[in-house]
Amino acid sequence: MADDKPLKSALELAMERLKKQDADAGVESRPPTDAQKAAMAEARNFYESKLAEAEVLYQSKLRTTFDPTERETLQQEYRRDRERLTSERDAKIEKIRRNS
Numbered sequence: 001m002a003d004d005k006p007l008k009s010a011l012e013l014a015m016e017r018l019k020k021q022d023a024d025a026g027v028e029s030r031p032p033t034d035a036q037k038a039a040m041a042e043a044r045n046f047y048e049s050k051l052a053e054a055e056v057l058y059q060s061k062l063r064t065t066f067d068p069t070e071r072e073t074l075q076q077e078y079r080r081d082r083e084r085l086t087s088e089r090d091a092k093i094e095k096i097r098r099n100s
Contacts, residue, residue, distance in 0.1 A: 032097060039096045047089035054081045 008016075022029065032040065058078040065071050 036096055036099075040093050043089060043092045043096065047085055047092075050085050051082060054078065054085065 019029075055078075058074065058081075061074055062071065065074060
């Protein structure tokens with residue numbers, strides 16, 4: 001080999017193509033500032049604690065419920081709560097990223 005460059009993985013090649021497409025489309029990429037990183041970490045921690053709280057409450061209710069239909073209802077509510085909290089977290093983090 002004339003070049004002593006290491007071979008690139010498929011992931012690295014794909015990332016290079018995507019960066020090139022973004023550059024051609026005029027999309028600029030800027031890394032988050034320290035303040036944004038701190039705000040994102042705070043949002044993640046907040047929602048992590050909310051998810052943990054929901055898990056504890058769900059497990060507590062599940063232990064005292066023996067009726068299969070009630071258990072199914074609890075599971076559905078828990079899934080909805082998790083999805084809602086995850087969605088809120090992601091939206092908040094995206095909002096922080098955009099406000100630079």
